[in-house]
Amino acid sequence: MSRKIHRKHGQVKDAAGIESILELHVQWNTKATSLCAKEFQNLLDEHEASGPSRKQAWENLQELRWALKETTGI
16 A cells, blocks of 8 residues: 555545544544543633633724724724
8 A cells, every 4th residue: 555645625545644634533532522520611611701801802902993993094
């Protein structure tokens, strides 16, 4: 079997390449499912808590955008 990898539209056309992609997929899925319920809840809590700060950052960015637009006349 040829070890050469041919790529077309981002697809691997080599058995060894496909095998390595599958191995990475299995490793990722194993790590993703190894989170215990408490760790998962912590991630959800952290994401929820960051919402207000993301909203405030977005509002600040819009104010800066408005100020630049007014100043430059664009």
